[in-house]
Amino acid sequence: MKRMILGACLVLSTAIATTPTGAQTSSVATLDPALVEQAAKLRAKGLSDQQGYKLIEGLTTEIGPRLAGSDREAAARQWALKTLKDLGFETARIEPFTMDGWARGVETARIVGEAVQPLHITALGGSVATPEDGITAQVVRFTDLYELEAAPKGSLDGKIAFVDLKLYRSQDGSGYGNTNYIRGNSPSVAAQKGAVGVLIRSVGTDSHRFPHTGGTRYKDGIAKIPAAALSNPDADQLARLLERGTAQVHMTLTPKALGPVQSGNVIAEIKGTEQPEKIIVIGGHLDSWDLGTGAVDDGAGVGITTAALKLIKDSGFAPKRTIRLVLWGAEEVGLLGARAYAEAHKDELADHVIAAESDFGAGRVWDFRTRVGEEDLPFTNAIHRQLRPLGIGRGANDAGGGPDVIPLRMAGVPVAALYQDGTDYFDLHHTANDTFDKIDLADIQQNIAAYAVFAWLAANLDVEFRPQADAPEQAGTQN
Amino acid sequence: MKRMILGACLVLSTAIATTPTGAQTSSVATLDPALVEQAAKLRAKGLSDQQGYKLIEGLTTEIGPRLAGSDREAAARQWALKTLKDLGFETARIEPFTMDGWARGVETARIVGEAVQPLHITALGGSVATPEDGITAQVVRFTDLYELEAAPKGSLDGKIAFVDLKLYRSQDGSGYGNTNYIRGNSPSVAAQKGAVGVLIRSVGTDSHRFPHTGGTRYKDGIAKIPAAALSNPDADQLARLLERGTAQVHMTLTPKALGPVQSGNVIAEIKGTEQPEKIIVIGGHLDSWDLGTGAVDDGAGVGITTAALKLIKDSGFAPKRTIRLVLWGAEEVGLLGARAYAEAHKDELADHVIAAESDFGAGRVWDFRTRVGEEDLPFTNAIHRQLRPLGIGRGANDAGGGPDVIPLRMAGVPVAALYQDGTDYFDLHHTANDTFDKIDLADIQQNIAAYAVFAWLAANLDVEFRPQADAPEQAGTQN
Ligand SMILES: [Zn+2]
Ligand SMILES: [Zn+2]
Ligand SMILES: [Zn+2]
Numbered sequence: 001m002k003r004m005i006l007g008a009c010l011v012l013s014t015a016i017a018t019t020p021t022g023a024q025t026s027s028v029a030t031l032d033p034a035l036v037e038q039a040a041k042l043r044a045k046g047l048s049d050q051q052g053y054k055l056i057e058g059l060t061t062e063i064g065p066r067l068a069g070s071d072r073e074a075a076a077r078q079w080a081l082k083t084l085k086d087l088g089f090e091t092a093r094i095e096p097f098t099m100d101g102w103a104r105g106v107e108t109a110r111i112v113g114e115a116v117q118p119l120h121i122t123a124l125g126g127s128v129a130t131p132e133d134g135i136t137a138q139v140v141r142f143t144d145l146y147e148l149e150a151a152p153k154g155s156l157d158g159k160i161a162f163v164d165l166k167l168y169r170s171q172d173g174s175g176y177g178n179t180n181y182i183r184g185n186s187p188s189v190a191a192q193k194g195a196v197g198v199l200i201r202s203v204g205t206d207s208h209r210f211p212h213t214g215g216t217r218y219k220d221g222i223a224k225i226p227a228a229a230l231s232n233p234d235a236d237q238l239a240r241l242l243e244r245g246t247a248q249v250h251m252t253l254t255p256k257a258l259g260p261v262q263s264g265n266v267i268a269e270i271k272g273t274e275q276p277e278k279i280i281v282i283g284g285h286l287d288s289w290d291l292g293t294g295a296v297d298d299g300a301g302v303g304i305t306t307a308a309l310k311l312i313k314d315s316g317f318a319p320k321r322t323i324r325l326v327l328w329g330a331e332e333v334g335l336l337g338a339r340a341y342a343e344a345h346k347d348e349l350a351d352h353v354i355a356a357e358s359d360f361g362a363g364r365v366w367d368f369r370t371r372v373g374e375e376d377l378p379f380t381n382a383i384h385r386q387l388r389p390l391g392i393g394r395g396a397n398d399a400g401g402g403p404d405v406i407p408l409r410m411a412g413v414p415v416a417a418l419y420q421d422g423t424d425y426f427d428l429h430h431t432a433n434d435t436f437d438k439i440d441l442a443d444i445q446q447n448i449a450a451y452a453v454f455a456w457l458a459a460n461l462d463v464e465f466r467p468q469a470d471a472p473e474q475a476g477t478q479n
Numbered sequence: 480m481k482r483m484i485l486g487a488c489l490v491l492s493t494a495i496a497t498t499p500t501g502a503q504t505s506s507v508a509t510l511d512p513a514l515v516e517q518a519a520k521l522r523a524k525g526l527s528d529q530q531g532y533k534l535i536e537g538l539t540t541e542i543g544p545r546l547a548g549s550d551r552e553a554a555a556r557q558w559a560l561k562t563l564k565d566l567g568f569e570t571a572r573i574e575p576f577t578m579d580g581w582a583r584g585v586e587t588a589r590i591v592g593e594a595v596q597p598l599h600i601t602a603l604g605g606s607v608a609t610p611e612d613g614i615t616a617q618v619v620r621f622t623d624l625y626e627l628e629a630a631p632k633g634s635l636d637g638k639i640a641f642v643d644l645k646l647y648r649s650q651d652g653s654g655y656g657n658t659n660y661i662r663g664n665s666p667s668v669a670a671q672k673g674a675v676g677v678l679i680r681s682v683g684t685d686s687h688r689f690p691h692t693g694g695t696r697y698k699d700g701i702a703k704i705p706a707a708a709l710s711n712p713d714a715d716q717l718a719r720l721l722e723r724g725t726a727q728v729h730m731t732l733t734p735k736a737l738g739p740v741q742s743g744n745v746i747a748e749i750k751g752t753e754q755p756e757k758i759i760v761i762g763g764h765l766d767s768w769d770l771g772t773g774a775v776d777d778g779a780g781v782g783i784t785t786a787a788l789k790l791i792k793d794s795g796f797a798p799k800r801t802i803r804l805v806l807w808g809a810e811e812v813g814l815l816g817a818r819a820y821a822e823a824h825k826d827e828l829a830d831h832v833i834a835a836e837s838d839f840g841a842g843r844v845w846d847f848r849t850r851v852g853e854e855d856l857p858f859t860n861a862i863h864r865q866l867r868p869l870g871i872g873r874g875a876n877d878a879g880g881g882p883d884v885i886p887l888r889m890a891g892v893p894v895a896a897l898y899q900d901g902t903d904y905f906d907l908h909h910t911a912n913d914t915f916d917k918i919d920l921a922d923i924q925q926n927i928a929a930y931a932v933f934a935w936l937a938a939n940l941d942v943e944f945r946p947q948a949d950a951p952e953q954a955g956t957q958n
């Protein structure tokens with residue numbers, strides 16, 4: 001079960017790559033010429049693919065918003081199942097699981113007093129409700145969660161805490177971790193100080209009037225208080241008023257906890273011809289937040305990885321190992337589908353060779369990162385060689401792999417990440433503005449080409465990618 | 480009262496400008512060197528002005544949305560009056576008038592059936608309501624108003640007409656006329672064909688999920704049917720569904736006609752030292768639509784022209800003729816403040832020398848256009864020479880002058896237009912997204928410099944600008 005010895009590889013020999021000037025660089029395994037040729041064909045087909053774009057169009061147009069556990073997520077599963085069967089994946093199936101549902105209600109806010117005007121807010125996922133006629137309270141602004149943590153106990157009695165840290169723009173979304181953390185943790189911290197509600201600046205890089213939703217959570221034993229995000233312009237407005245003096249806000253949120261509801265993962269695969277029990281996983285998540293139609297998050301990932309699987313199927317090439325597509329359910333509310341998948345497949349996780357999720361929007365892939373055993377880097381470098389013509393760089397061996405592969409990674413499964421350009425991702429992420437018109441055909445095609453090449457090569461190398469000893473777990477997820 | 484004879488000009492002599500190659504171009508009057516020096520000082524001060532930006536910040540932060548005839552428009556008048564008095568314009572005053580009020584209500588829509596999902600809509604200004612529980616109807620799409628006009632009578636019985644023409648992007652907003660026309664005229668045309676409601680694609684160039692409001696109207700003797708705009712992504716969605724077959728929409732609009740309410744114009748001025756009865760008018764409109772905070776439409780115009788007046792006042796220069804600032808009320812709902820101003824001042828309209836409104840957003844001025852008598856073009860060309868260092872070109876002599884100067888222009892008053900770069904204007908126009916963060920300080924400063932130079936020179940030339948015979952009226956307004 002541990003990694004195979006390099007010398008035993010059937011189609012590979014290792015070689016030391018040299019730069020034009022002759023300096024030694026990272027090792028790159030030499031691929032069988034047939035694999036190289038197949039990769040080139042998949043690249044070319046991917047770059048003219050029409051299927052992936054059409055899938056995203058279909059999911060967003062015919063289903064639209066598909067909140068975890070809702071009827072619309074169920075409709076999305078049926079849509080996916082039918083679509084996969086129509087594409088020729090006869091064994092496509094749904095793996096259901098149960099979860100606790102939540103539904104958005106009314107969400108309104110306004111500044112009270114002389115500067116009365118509406119504020120655009122949205123409840124954070126999982127938030128409790130205010131009383132039906134809302135709460136009116138003074139607002140106290142904190143420029144970061146650390147400031148809120150430092151506030152004396154009781155200092156926010158009867159008040160609303162406003163945590164106002166803006167997400168900075170980056171290609172790899174590196175600012176998301178911090179602000180995501182604030183979204184998740186502010187309610188319980190604020191409640192400990194006596195606050196009756198929380199407003200956060202949206203975790204978003206845009207200056208549109210769309211508030212960004214996203215999950216929050218409550219710590220056990222601490223009062224649960226309603227929590228919402230302000231759009232960036234509304235956070236600016238509140239900050240400007242607070243610079244002039246005090247500000248009061250009236251806020252009404254009426255979300256509901258629904259108790260147990262159904263969700264599920266949708267799975268399809270191309271069975272391996274030589275080692276069908278060995279599995280390469282690619283996929284995206286089928287659920288979306290309810291405000292937009294989930295085009296970039298994560299209709300794109302669904303379309304890209306489904307189209308990549310179909311491309312390989314239609315190429316007539318038969319992979320040695322199984323390539324499995326997983327369309328996870330209920331990602332947005334805590335990786336519930338990912339956990340259910342890991343639990344349901346726990347007996348075959350040791351045979352999961354490598355996993356990669358597409359869940360960072362619809363931009364071009366610009367960087368290929370992995371998290372594999374050091375000894376197998378020459379093979380991932382060889383895969384990268386076949387991605388390089390798509391304009392993809394070779395990043396570090398510290399990949400997260402996408403949120404839904406976290407439970408797999410925790411169980412020791414190697415992962416890869418085809419990093420998409422996320423410069424604009426957080427302009428749209430978790431807003432009503434995440435709609436199909438934001439999808440660019442050429443960018444989707446480049447993604448499909450990259451996933452097809454990656455999955456094809458990973459399925460045909462006789463490499464297990466597992467490190468000799470598991471590397472320490474690192475944080476980092478962009479759901 | 481008719482234009483003065485060139486030879487009688489006190490500070491001007493005419494000259495023929497030549498290009499470097501010696502070819503003759505338009506005539507440019509030579510300005511008194513003192514005026515040129517004063518213009519240079521105003522330009523420099525304008526480019527470092529802090530007042531205008533602060534005024535826009537104040538109006539949007541402290542008042543926010545200020546729908547014509549509402550309490551908030553009244554608050555904006557009080558804000559403007561106090562602000563002008565604080566700036567030293569002791570004779571600042573409100574000129575009230577009465578109008579018919581309208582208030583927005585609930586506005587929701589969704590696709591009915593298998594592809595059920597919400598649509599983002601907003602009632603057009605002046606729209607009647609649906610029944611309180613809405614209407615459900617099949618949607619029929621028309622790619623232009625002409626198509627709708629060509630539909631047989633009765634062909635839309637019980638249906639919703641969807642007029643789907645997209646506004647194209649342009650620097651001078653030249654596409655707005657057509658689409659604005661569709662917004663205003665679709666309801667009565669659709670009603671004549673039997674429709675029970677109208678949806679139009681937003682008059683907007685963005686691909687955001689914000690629907691754009693704006694006034695519509697009903698023809699006498701034709702049934703009034705509810706009318707709303709879809710955001711561009713929602714119009715795309717509906718069009719995609721209609722390509723697949725039929726689509727039903729459930730739509731609820733509950734706006735209300737309010738009967739007679741108060742509005743008003745706010746006026747301030749610097750009295751002329753030699754011919755105080757002669758008036759140069761600059762200004763913007765104080766009202767805004769209710770969805771955003773009216774930063775670019777028309778907080779910018781208010782801030783720019785108020786700051787320009789203040790700049791001239793603080794310069795210590797005394798104009799020969801009066802420079803009057805008019806902050807019109809109720810522009811958005813039919814130029815009501817502009818009509819009220821023209822009526823209230825009808826006895827002095829013959830002494831209105833030239834008028835210019837800033838109402839095309841917050842972008843830089845790139846073109847100077849006029850509508851003056853041919854004989855006075857050398858003088859407007861001389862003014863342009865002093866605008867040219869601000870990066871402003873000299874456009875044609877066919878200016879509209881801004882919506883609120885239309886009634887003045889109709890009464891024979893010459894107009895000028897400092898055309899702002901409107902490339903992005905219709906991304907924000909009449910949406911919730913029209914907020915202060917969209918304002919750029921440097922762009923506002925350039926506008927202030929341009930208005931100060933224009934108003935100063937116009938007030939100190941002994942030219943009346945009136946054509947010998949009135950030119951035929953042309954269309955063209957961007958409110
Ligand atoms: Zn996601
Ligand atoms: Zn997400
Ligand atoms: Zn307007």
Ligand SMILES: [Zn+2]
Nearest residue numbers: 776777838958
């Ligand atoms: Zn306007």
